[in-house]
Amino acid sequence: MAVSNDLILNVTPSEIAIALLEEKQLLELNKEKSNLQFSVGDIYLGKVKKIMPGLNAAFVDVGYEKDAFLHYLDLGPQFKTLCKYVNVHVSRKGKPVGIASFKAEQDLDKNGKITDVLTSGQVVMVQIAKEPISTKGPRLGSEISIAGRNMVLIPFSNKISISQKISSNEEKKRLKRLMQSIIPEGFGVIMRTAAEGKKVAVLDAELQGLIKKWESAFEKFRSITIPSLLVSEIDRTSAILRDLLTVSFSNIWINDEAIFHDIRSYIATIAPEKEKIVKLYTGGVPIFEQFGIEKQIKALFGKTVSFKSGAYLIIEHTEALHVIDVNSGNRSKASSDQESNALDVNLAAADEIARQLRLRDMGGIIVVDFIDMHNPDNKQMLFDRMREDMTKDRAKHNILPLSKFGLMQITRQRVRPEMHIHTNEKCPTCNGTGEIGPSILFDNELETQIAYLSREKKQTILTLKVHPFVAGYLNKGMFSKKLQWSFKYHCILRVKPTMAYTFMEYHIFDRHGDELTY
Known part of the structure; x- marks a missing residue:
């Protein structure tokens, strides 16, 4: 029997939370801030700030508050060629030079010293290998690679490598022959597991797209400032989809219409047969509560x-x-x-x-x-x-x-900050002080806010979101508190339970779903 795999995306103004469920059990949870920078895979043009001979490393300014760390062993064998290529474009700022016609330099000595290849103030092209974690800045590498669904493109390399997870020797040979026939001079690739069984047209289209992405970075040199972002890795949402779609998903649920269309278009491009599994969630209950994720987060x-x-x-x-x-x-x-x-x-x-x-x-x-x-x-x-x-x-x-x-x-391996979620809640009545006000007056506080918003702010439709226990109290009985307040203040009042709230937490929203302040 097939295993049920669901991906749930909870989109809010500040972040996107992505939950992977297997048989309704939460397996992975990723949270991506809407303004996230310095993601793994991002390519920057930076400037060397300090050489550290004792560490055989350098600190590089890529625009982060702390300088990023670049070790000699992470420079890559083609580092000299890459530096020469970058310097040509920094000086001429014209149309990008083709890699095929560019003369390669000698490979870097594995046992060399950082002082042999880098100097303070030098401009370098680098890629984020680890995101900033705790008090540390990003960790960098200079062996540039651009990842796609089926392959990883490596400029200045002529090697074609095949994923070890592809078990069939015949398939490995087929992919190698195929790539040798279509890949331009000066580029290498690593074929990912997802490439197994793919036709030449699909692989060629992806290859051309990755090469275009590489070339577009050098088109920016005409008006570039240093440090600067050259190539942005696709956002975490799409990156996770790209890496996880080797698994047969049952559903991908999204509660935001714009991102729903974006993800659906992305899926249609890389895996047309899976387009229909992308679904828009429009229910009234928060999406993580609907799928039982909020409760699992608190427990796990x-x-x-x-x-x-x-x-x-x-x-x-x-x-x-x-x-x-x-x-x-x-x-x-x-x-x-x-x-x-x-x-x-x-x-x-x-x-x-x-x-x-x-x-x-x-x-x-x-x-x-x-x-x-x-x-x-x-x-x-x-x-x-x-x-x-x-x-x-x-x-x-x-x-x-x-x-x-x-x-x-x-x-x-850790390339991103660890996921920390505090499950212990501050006492909702004393707010951590040890002293509480009279809880019997809590419904009076709610009524005061409803009265103010309906009379002073002229709101005729209000949605009050509270803890399920409080919602049960307000909705109880034929002539409930909710109904009394609706008649008294001439408004339509909806009370919705929200499991993620603390016991005395509440928020009030207008007819458009925007939170009201008082």
Whole structure:
């Protein structure tokens, strides 16, 4: 039976939240600010600010508040050629020079020094490898690549590489022959897993689009200031779709009409057969509540996460690493055999830990303290289970077997800030002060706001969004508070429960859905 995969996009004025559900279980959650800058894949023209010989690295100004870090090993073998190509365009500011006719320089020495190739004040083309995290600026690379749905274009490289996830040797040979026949001189490509089975027309169209994207960067040199963004990676929403669409989605739900059309057009371009799965959500209930995501977020992002029959995880974060402790809790034991119970809890914990790593996008070093087991076969079974669970994780990772202390070490690539969501709520009545006003007057406060907005602001249709418990109180009975206020203030009043709100939180909206201030 096919697994149900849904992608839910919650669009607000400040951000887009993207949730991936598998069988209605939340697996990934990404939040993209509307004004996000310095995303992984963005290509900048920057200026070297400081050379650090001791680190064999340089700090580069790309327009971020902190200088970005560029290590010698991240320059790429064709760095000298790239620098020469950039310098030509900085000086002439005319029509872009074709790569095919450009004479390549000698490849960079892997054991060289940063002082051999970079000087303070030098203009360089760089690409964001890691977004700014915590107090650090972006991490850069200079081996430029432009990613598409089926391939990654690499200028100044003549190599054609095929994804190792394509198992068929015949298909690998077909793709290599095909690309050799259509790729221009001076460009290399990495064929992604999604390219498997694709026809030449599809691949050629994408290749030309990526080359056009590369050439358009140099057309900007005519009126460029340094530092400056040259090529922007597609937004996080489209990037996630591009990477995830190898999975057979059942639905993609979006609550914003403009982005719905954008995503639908994008899907129609890269995968026409999937266009119909993109759907516009127009329900009155917030989209994350409709699909049960809001409740899962509250349950899954806390310090303590329950997962099976009373067993739970405790997840602690530090600057250096993440620590996960597995506890059996008050779990009723199906057997008197401690080893069997430990194995049962540990296997279930492995499933939840793999999910948590993707969900929170935890990176760096993760240390997991499993329940002690003595049987080597059980330890191996747990190690195999964790490796299997992590196969769906798109981030690069490495898992070590259990140590003699029962600890498992996992390293996971982190290129973006980790997802932090505070699930503990400040006391809604005292606002954290420890002192509260008379809660019996809360409905009076609501009535005062309704009266003011209807009489003074002349609003005839109002929507009051409150916590479900408060909504139940206001809607209770044949002659409810809602009905009383509607008659009293000559307005149409709608009361809508919103699970994401704290107990005493409320917001009032007009007929167009715009929030009203008072």
